[in-house]
Amino acid sequence: MGVLIVVFLLTAGTGLQAESLPEWMIPLREAFYEQKLQVDEVMPLYLAAKAAAQEEYSGTAQDLAVSRCEYYMGRILQFYEQNKEARVHYLEGMRLAEKAVNAAPSAEAWLSRAENLSQACSLSTVGYVVAHGLDVEKFARNALAINSRNAGAQYVVAARWVYAPSPWGNLKKGIEMMKAILENSDMGKDDYFNVYYSIGYAYMQQKKYDEAWSWLLRAQEIYPTNKYLTELLEKKK
Helix, strand or coil: CHHHHHHHCCCCCCCCCHHHCCCCCHHHHHHHHHCCCCHHHHHHHHHHHHHHHHHHCCHHHHHHHHHHHHHHHHHHHHHCCCHHHHHHHHHHHHHHHHHHHHHCCCHHHHHHHHHHHHHHHHCCCHHHHHHHCCHHHHHHHHHHHHCCCEHHHHHHHHHHHHHCCCCCCCHHHHHHHHHHHHHHCECCHHHHHHHHHHHHHHHHHCCCHHHHHHHHHHHHHHCCCCHHHHHHHHHHC
16 A cells, blocks of 8 residues: 555645745746746745744744745655756755654645655655555545645545556546535645546546536646646546
8 A cells, every 4th residue: 555655636736725835936837737837936935934934933834834835846846847946955854844744743844745755756666655655645644633624635645546547546536626625624725726626537537527517627727737647637638
């Protein structure tokens, strides 16, 4: 099972609501989801967000904000297949999130550990995944134990059922869990995109194309230029 965890989080994002993100973080978040900018165009956004986090925050709050910057930059680098550089960012994001957990456990800190670890696993050896992969869901559940309405943590848990290959996945259960997030969590813009996309993806795998299309179009309204979404929509044509 640990080897398969990394497959589950193809689009997972932050558990913070869009409204709670500081203004200087939003351009970096949008660059990841919109996927319109090249790496050299995103780097100034990353450096600006990181500098703002270090200037405006201190202690645990600063560690969490910088951890989020590292995660977004890692995802962008990974999208452009700069995997070695991406993994460096994930490992730093993990380090800062673990530091935050140890200093002041919170749902956001546990979720940041889960998300950075998930992506680090996707770029690591099988041995690393076997040793650490199961911690992804464990960390997400630790987040939910603190805040049961954390949408990002709920997504990490539900995504396992959508994206894991048979026999470890269960598309019907995954769809039900994703829909439950819409009713039982505090969601931001990116959370809605992740859930809509994943429900659409699951229906596509079931060859229920009409159902899939309706959910994917909802995701498209949020991030119309997202390449993962565009590729999925093209499969129906």
